[in-house]
Amino acid sequence: MFDCDVLVIGGGIVGLSTAYALTRAAPGTRVTVLEKEHGLARHQTGRNSGVIHSGIYYRPGSLKARFAVSGAAEMVKFCAEWGIPHEVTGKLIVATTREELPRLHALVQRGRENGIPVRELGPTQISEYEPRVRGLAAIHVGTTGICDYGAVSARLAEASGARIVRGAEVVAIDRRPWGVAVRTADGRIVRARVLVNCAGLHCDRIARLAGDDPGMRIVPFRGEYYELTDPSLVRGLVYPVPDPAFPFLGVHLTRGIDGGVHIGPNAVPALAREGYGWSVVRPRELAGTLAWPGSWSIARAHWRYGAGELHRSVSKRAFTEAVRRLLPIVEESDLRRAAPGVRAQAVLRDGTLVDDFLFREAARTVHVLNAPSPAATASLPIGREVATRVLAQL
Secondary structure (H helix, E strand, C coil): CCCEEEEEECCCHHHHHHHHHHHHHCCCCCEEEEECCCCCCCCCHHHCCCEECCCCCCCCCCHHHHHHHHHHHHHHHHHHHHCCCEECCCEEEEECCHHHHHHHHHHHHHHHHCCCCEEEECHHHHHHHCCCCCCCEEEEECCCEEECHHHHHHHHHHHHCCEEEECCCEEEEEEECCEEEEEECCCCEEEEEEEEECCHHHHHHHHHHCCCCCCEEEEEEEEEEEEECCHHHCCCEEEECCCCCCCCCCCEEEECCCCCEEEECCCEECCCCCCCCCCCCCHHHHHHHHHCHHHHHHHHHCHHHHHHHHHHHHCHHHHHHHHHCCCCCCCHHHEEEEEEEEEEEEEECCCCECCCCEEEEECCEEEEEECCCCCCCCHHHHHHHHHHHHHCCC
16 A cells, blocks of 8 residues: 655655654654655755854754754764764864954854864964954854765765655645655656655645645745856855844855865845846746745834845855955955855744754655755754654555
8 A cells, every 4th residue: 555654755864864763763664755856955965055054043942952963963973983074174264353352252252162172363373374364353163164065965865775766846745644645747646654844945745645734835046156267265164143133144265175275155035945146037936035024024123134135146256255254365357155054044934044953844744844954964963853753644
């Protein structure tokens, strides 16, 4: 009667880590992963900066803090075990104005509460790490690293032993007391005992297809990147002090595992769930975003921040000026466009930006409804968390 025990929708790193955790925790469990693209990790997983985050930014005791701290160590171990390129580089978080100093000091305390080793630096010590970076003060976070999350995803898929079905977009879900039946766009029917929704940018839509009200909507934000034409200008990872009122880290400098240095991202509203450029507009998806009351609440609360992000999106000069706060030597000619990404940000009806990982359970179903950064870093413990919830329903 059943094609599998557990059906996972979404072949990004969270869905694949869930499949991996399930087969590790309960050998013999039959797991199928449906991915609508013809390859794995094509969206958030494959379009991020490749950073293994330390967990310093996140509220002590939150899922993000717990899973990022443990997940970072596990990700390094996983990469080492499977021969996946990675490096524990450490990073600098740099204050460039006096107004940022209290927030920098608060991060020191937060890091210590989360069990993360943090070293405070003055201007001379900043130069020892990054000769061309300027700031009033900084902290060095030693547990930050970089890796290739696409390669991690591929290894998770293989090691899980799950059946991976590519090019399988879910268009209908029929949930019954005995289990769940899913229909894909090509007419395929897959029956399972339990459904797991790891659809990322489309997770709220999948929840509604299953008959559940997720209580949130995904509002997509595009992050645009440049890269340095001369990567030698930056040795490692350099971040500004984040604004705690917004869930984005600001324009930062990231040396990737390939040796290139990415700069960004900014954060602008995307006009489609997969809106990787201003020319990508999907009217139905855009209408859904605009119809959600929380979208307008965000706009009212953060319009000044948003205006600055839009300015940096359309003006390379403005983007360069943002970079020059950290790296004064850089010129417009030193930057070239790189591939953008889209962040799936869960927003509540009142405009609250969900700031932690969000899981919801229903009959025969587990939904992952908010898993933006640092979800790649935290993917192994997230997978175990979801697997625990799934196995309780089998």
